[in-house]
Every structure is written in structure tokens, then in C-alpha cells.
Amino acid sequence: MSDIIFALVAILLFGYLLGAIPFGFILTQLFRGVDVTSQGSGRTGATNVLRAAGWKAAVAVVLLDAAKAASAVYLSKIIIGASDQLVAEGIYLFRGAQILAAMAAVVGHNWSIFLDFKGGRGVVAFLGGLFALSPAAALFGGEMLLLVAGLTRYVSLGSLVGTVAAWALLVPLVLFSRHPAEYLLYALAGALLILFQHRDNVSRLLAGTERKMGKTRG
Numbered sequence: 001m002s003d004i005i006f007a008l009v010a011i012l013l014f015g016y017l018l019g020a021i022p023f024g025f026i027l028t029q030l031f032r033g034v035d036v037t038s039q040g041s042g043r044t045g046a047t048n049v050l051r052a053a054g055w056k057a058a059v060a061v062v063l064l065d066a067a068k069a070a071s072a073v074y075l076s077k078i079i080i081g082a083s084d085q086l087v088a089e090g091i092y093l094f095r096g097a098q099i100l101a102a103m104a105a106v107v108g109h110n111w112s113i114f115l116d117f118k119g120g121r122g123v124v125a126f127l128g129g130l131f132a133l134s135p136a137a138a139l140f141g142g143e144m145l146l147l148v149a150g151l152t153r154y155v156s157l158g159s160l161v162g163t164v165a166a167w168a169l170l171v172p173l174v175l176f177s178r179h180p181a182e183y184l185l186y187a188l189a190g191a192l193l194i195l196f197q198h199r200d201n202v203s204r205l206l207a208g209t210e211r212k213m214g215k216t217r218g
Helices: 002-020 023-032 046-053 055-081 084-088 091-110 123-133 135-152 155-176 182-197 199-207
Strands: none
Touching: 002 055, 002 091, 023 046, 023 055, 046 055, 055 091, 055 123, 091 123, 091 182, 123 135, 123 155, 123 182, 135 155, 155 182, 155 199, 182 199
8 A cells, every 4th residue: 555655646746746847937038038927928838938939939838848748647657567566456546647647747837836836727738648648639629729729819718628629529439439437537627627727718708808819918
């Protein structure tokens, strides 16, 4: 039992620290020499980086934020797989560890210890963690995000639709394609967390005051 507790604590810790790496802050400093947390929404995600430092920095942030969450999941597999005792505990522990790692990375991204617990909204980190679990669901969610954001020019709306779409695709994948049901828990928890992080955007969308992509303030 002590090995299991130690492994799960390690997975949570490493997952959080990986997620907490503030690539948006770092790359905005490198590209433009500005603090992204003092720009626009104050978030470190790709949308605010796009406004503060341009598309090249934003693309790099998307890739790195997705990679850090996926890396947390792969690291959890290594930690669990390193112990014969943990492997013997069964596949449910293995899957649970992956979900914990992915969620820890999203939490770390949103509330980074390296930025006084500031961060992003968690969309790309969520999809990156999901990619390590179910590439099809993550890619579908990403495609829906881009489609809705492109058609409406509301990145926030695209993010919410993409997150829900990823969860929705997991339902038939679990029912008919032998995807683990535990992945639905991660997708649901991630969707709820992302909705919480977008609560100000939702209020502005309902009020018709949300800023469109490419539109300046004022």
C-alpha cells in the first residue's frame, strides 16, 4: 500500500510541476520582452500570447502546453510500470494514475506555482492530456475548437465547444470501441474545470460583449 501511495503522490507532484511550466510567460518574454500576465486577459494561454507576442509564439505555446500534459501522462505510465507490485494491482490503478497525471497537469497550467498561481484556462493542456489517452477524441475536440472559433471568431466559444465535443466522442468510443470508461471521468472533470475557468467569457457571450478574435479593445 505504501508503494501505491508514494507512486500516486509522485504522479500528482510531477504532473502538477510539468503543467505549471509557464511556456506562455516564457515565450512572450523571449519574443517580445513583455509579461503576458500584464497583457490582455492576463492569462498565459495561446490566445493571450497571440495578442501579446504574435502567431509564432502562440503556435509554440500550443505545442508546448499540449506536450507538457501529454508528458505527464506518459510519465505516470513509467512510474506505475516501474513496480511489479503496482502493475499487479491491476489495470484500474494504471488508468487512474494516467487520469490523475493529466488532471494535475491541467491544474498546474491554470494555477502555476512559478507565477504566483496564475496561468491559463486549461484548454490546450486538457487536450494534450487527452491526446495521450485517446488521440481520436483529442483531435476531434481540437478540430471543433478551430472550426467554431474560425466561424464565429469567438475563441472562448470554440474552446467550450471543443471540450464538450471531445467528451461527446468518447461516449461512443467507450460504448463501442473498448475505450476505458475512466477516460470519460477525465473528460467530464476537464470540461467542468474549463467551463469554470471561462465563466467570465460565458457571461460576456450571453451579454453579447465578448471580444472577437482579431478585434482590439475599445
